[in-house]
Amino acid sequence: GAGVSQTPSNKVTEKGKYVELRCDPISGHTALYWYRQSLGQGPEFLIYFQGTGAADDSGLPNDRFFAVRPEGSVSTLKIQRTERGDSAVYLCASRGGSYNEQFFGPGTRLTVL
Amino acid sequence: DAKTTQPNSMESNEEEPVHLPCNHSTISGTDYIHWYRQLPSQGPEYVIHGLTSNVNNRMASLAIAEDRKSSTLILHRATLRDAAVYYCILFGNYGQNFVFGPGTRLSVLP
Numbered sequence: 053g054a055g056v057s058q059t060p061s062n063k064v065t066e067k068g069k070y071v072e073l074r075c076d077p078i079s080g081h082t083a084l085y086w087y088r089q090s091l092g093q094g095p096e097f098l099i100y101f102q103g104t105g106a107a108d109d110s111g112l113p114n115d116r117f118f119a120v121r122p123e124g125s126v127s128t129l130k131i132q133r134t135e136r137g138d139s140a141v142y143l144c145a146s147r148g149g150s151y152n153e154q155f156f157g158p159g160t161r162l163t164v165l
Numbered sequence: 166d167a168k169t170t171q172p173n174s175m176e177s178n179e180e181e182p183v184h185l186p187c188n189h190s191t192i193s194g195t196d197y198i199h200w201y202r203q204l205p206s207q208g209p210e211y212v213i214h215g216l217t218s219n220v221n222n223r224m225a226s227l228a229i230a231e232d233r234k235s236s237t238l239i240l241h242r243a244t245l246r247d248a249a250v251y252y253c254i255l256f257g258n259y260g261q262n263f264v265f266g267p268g269t270r271l272s273v274l275p
Binding site: 056085094095157 | 197199201206207208209210211214250252256262263264265266267268
């Protein structure tokens, strides 16, 4: 079956612009996670959704970052007033049922010039 | 969050076994030990997980110390495709996020 997909695969923007990154989880998966990965480091947790609600948003670095999942499937990560330090690969993962395995998408590489 | 420590890098020859260690001395009784790996330009993928007993699957084996303060991921015959960064993660509660460290970068030599 289809895995987790993320669009776009690459996004280049200018400092100060607004960007949206999309995640399509595996159908039926109720849990959805966003992570950010900088070069040479492991993924860093940003936010976790259980259904439509954000169960844990403690990893969002500041109020420029926001994520939604209005219908409990697709999720959008939104970054306002982008900064060069936001450049990273943004990963999405989903999990279904009580089994703890997370399925990761290929990521969106964001470059802020 | 409970933390893990892993060597930064390891090297193996193709078709030889590889033992990737992980220390997790602050593990709690309900923490599962998960291993993921990340191939170049891809998202992490699940390898194996366990709680107390050793585990085997088609990808690897997981050996867990009796005191659970360390574990070892075993790749029985490394292939070039196994070159990746391997992450050892503790996962305690249903729904809790993963805390990734820097992992171990495994190089496989032909």
